Amino acid sequence: MAEEVLVFGAWGSPFSRRVEMALKLKGIEYKYIEEDITNKSPSLLKYNPVHKKIPVLVHNGKPVAESLVILEYIDETWKDSPILSKDPYERANARFWAKFIDEKCLSAIFKACLGEDKEHEKALEEASELLQFLENELKEKRYFGGETVGLLDIAANIIGYWLGVLEEASGAELLTREKFPKLCNWANEFVSVSAIKENLPPREKLIAYMRNRFGVGTTSK
């Protein structure tokens, strides 16, 4: 039976890239639809009426929204190259840290890189504390998922790539090698995986976008 897989995304979004990374890792063919988030398509609004956001995965006409929900759907539907362990405790652990990244790290990273000067020190400290948890979680593993890229690695794509780009765009220094040697190594490993590499937005384009969107990189630090 012919299978139709659509991904509604935005080129710069780590969230829609997560979905593409998972599909690529499993060798699943899909059609990508770029959304202009300032001018959302009728299809997007139809497929995600509740949040009206990307990413949305549409599998044989049925839409799934929310990137972490989509990742689990992908893993349960296409069983080759699993991204979650079979062990319930390891699964719970991966889910815990993925949620931690989305609920805590994202806003902390933004504040640390883009926040106002007087709050800057504090924001940097808070973001560092959060990253330290992830540094510790990595331990001696090559990937968060162990020997292969897993759900948590994909969820951590923000840290593996977007954070570095944000740092360059804003001049902030957060993910340093001296403080986070394991995370830095992991980031290098992560972006070298072909299914991941193929799915990273071009660096220069992303820097320019961030500078423009967040009005950074124009003041001297």
Add this chain to the structure above:
Amino acid sequence: MAKNDVKVLGAWPSPYVMRPRIALNIKSVNYDFLEETFGSKSELLLQSNPVHKKVPVLIHGDKPICESMIIVEYIDEVWTSGPSILPSDPYDRAIQRFWAAYVDEKFFAAMKGLRSAQGEERKAFLDQVTEGLALLEEAFGKCSKGKAFFGGDRIGLLDIAFGSFLGWLKVTEKVNGVKLLDEAKTPGLVKWAERFCADAAVKSVMPETEKLLEVSKVLAAKMKGAPPPKN
């Protein structure tokens, strides 16, 4: 001294703490409920959940699991001989997870806002809560497919996620003098709520509304009497 392999660290008024307890009841798993003292955090809690320092925590053997919905999924995956909490079809599972995330992120924020808002803000939050309930009413129709619960014949993930808020929903209705679950607007949910609260897995852990109201008053007083934030 009774020793149990399964412990839940929690507090009885918390909807989040209710969730793993319902799940364990569904699976007929015995557990020790270790009640945290209001206003302080035990050593065990700080050790088991160093990241968030929050309840609930499930301690299975020596392994801590945190975050209520993650705990519920863990329980479902470990105790496979009991009734399933998640459906078997990946798409149905995704829909349950989607709405559970909606409840925690959007719906809860609106309810929380409503509890503490004043004047104009209150109306805005009330609208959000009403809108949310309309969405959930629609979701109930689609998920239940005419059956008793979001999960079908039996309580499932989304029933647990949303149903755990019913106590506080009733408190919000009383405190604000509004009817949120309404026979006219959300008939499906009204009946579902009755069935959920009466279910054997839920009854013993759903706090009485009167008791929650008292907690609500204590919390409100605490917020009013709180010292101003330091600059």
